[in-house]
Amino acid sequence: MSASAGMIAPGAELWEGRQRAHPLSGAFGVLARRSASLWPGWARQLQAETGVDIGYRRCGALLPGSPGIVDWLAGHGVQARLLRAEQASAHIPGLVMPQGAAFLPGEAQVSAPLLASALIAAITARGGIMREQSRVVALHRQGDAWHVRLASGDVIEADFVALAAGWAATELHPAAADIYPVKGQALIVDAGAPLDWPILRGGDVYLAAKPGGRLLIGASVEPGRSDAGTEPDMARELIARAARHVPQIASMAPLSHWAGVRPALPGLMPRAGLAEPGLVVSLGAYRHGVMLAPVLAEGLAALIAGGRLDDDIVPFAPDYG
Numbered sequence: 001m002s003a004s005a006g007m008i009a010p011g012a013e014l015w016e017g018r019q020r021a022h023p024l025s026g027a028f029g030v031l032a033r034r035s036a037s038l039w040p041g042w043a044r045q046l047q048a049e050t051g052v053d054i055g056y057r058r059c060g061a062l063l064p065g066s067p068g069i070v071d072w073l074a075g076h077g078v079q080a081r082l083l084r085a086e087q088a089s090a091h092i093p094g095l096v097m098p099q100g101a102a103f104l105p106g107e108a109q110v111s112a113p114l115l116a117s118a119l120i121a122a123i124t125a126r127g128g129i130m131r132e133q134s135r136v137v138a139l140h141r142q143g144d145a146w147h148v149r150l151a152s153g154d155v156i157e158a159d160f161v162a163l164a165a166g167w168a169a170t171e172l173h174p175a176a177a178d179i180y181p182v183k184g185q186a187l188i189v190d191a192g193a194p195l196d197w198p199i200l201r202g203g204d205v206y207l208a209a210k211p212g213g214r215l216l217i218g219a220s221v222e223p224g225r226s227d228a229g230t231e232p233d234m235a236r237e238l239i240a241r242a243a244r245h246v247p248q249i250a251s252m253a254p255l256s257h258w259a260g261v262r263p264a265l266p267g268l269m270p271r272a273g274l275a276e277p278g279l280v281v282s283l284g285a286y287r288h289g290v291m292l293a294p295v296l297a298e299g300l301a302a303l304i305a306g307g308r309l310d311d312d313i314v315p316f317a318p319d320y321g
């Protein structure tokens with residue numbers, strides 16, 4: 001999660017994924033929009049419980065103007081308005097978007113590294129025990145209990161297990177057997193001054209302004225790769241793609257370059273719910289794990305506590321029984 005760009009951008013995700021028609025696309029839109037609506041409360045609660053400000057910012061997003069985009073988004077429950085090229089460049093000086101842009105005021109972002117720190121602090125403060133660097137090698141059900149075997153040889157016994165091991169979950173349970181990795185490389189460049197920009201979604205590249213004059217440029221999409229290596233050619237490619245929209249980016253100094261791995265399932269839809277008695281899964285969040293975190297976390301916690309799966313998650317439940 002901490003490798004992520006931290007965008008909570010359901011409208012941009014729905015628009016960019018519109019050609020990948022999938023039977024669950026409608027249900028995904030409902031899930032994504034509901035999760036986005038939970039984020040302001042999550043950000044406030046995390047700050048109250050941990051003192052960590054995760055940088056939630058409802059900065060909006062710009063997408064290239066396209067005939068029918070505003071009506072299409074409205075039909076999917078996302079508010080947007082068309083801007084002429086000069087109006088769009090009032091949001092991002094130097095922006096090259098001759099066809100104008102759609103502005104989606106509800107899109108937001110957080111700082112993914114701060115979010116990861118805040119979640120760890122909140123879990124710990126509520127009495128949760130974090131065992132970092134502890135690899136699970138097997139999950140077995142014995143009677144009414146689950147046995148979680150660690151690489152160290154330790155076995156943890158539990159009534160409920162939540163399997164959320166990203167692309168590597170595939171080894172741990174058949175419900176995760178069809179997950180595959182999709183590597184993503186991203187960069188931070190030095191913009192030289194604080195930027196109050198909306199997110200820019202350019203199709204094959206996105207820009208997300210971060211505090212301290214840093215600009216995040218993402219991200220490659222490399223299916224089948226799970227290594228953490230970064231390649232200078234990819235950094236150059238991302239900068240070139242970004243500079244097609246905002247030419248001054250070509251002269252911004254790179255500050256960091258990293259790679260993360262998205263967990264993907266066929267159809268690029270998540271899978272969440274009960275996979276066996278006492279085993280809850282949250283799998284295949286692909287490029288939406290931050291955006292979907294509140295709705296999946298609250299829905300799966302309610303399933304464990306109350307035995308009933310949230311109606312909005314039901315379409316994504318694994319085959320079971």
Ligand SMILES: Cc1cc2nc3c(=O)[nH]c(=O)nc-3n(C[C@H](O)[C@H](O)[C@H](O)COP(=O)(O)OP(=O)(O)OC[C@H]3O[C@@H](n4cnc5c(N)ncnc54)[C@H](O)[C@@H]3O)c2cc1C
Pocket residue numbers: 001002003004005006007008134135136137164165166167168169183184185186218219259260261262263282283284285286287288289290291292
């Ligand atoms: C460059 C990039 C940009 C992204 N930007 C965004 C964005 O803007 N918005 C958004 O919503 N999403 C974004 N994503 C996607 C998001 O990061 C993922 O959807 C999310 O991280 C998936 O969460 P997860 O918990 O399912 O898996 P992961 O984040 O992969 O976490 C799985 C965890 O399980 C651990 N694990 C694996 N196997 C084992 C084992 N056997 N034993 C113990 N632990 C194990 C791993 O070490 C890891 O810590 C981005 C991803 C990338 C790569």
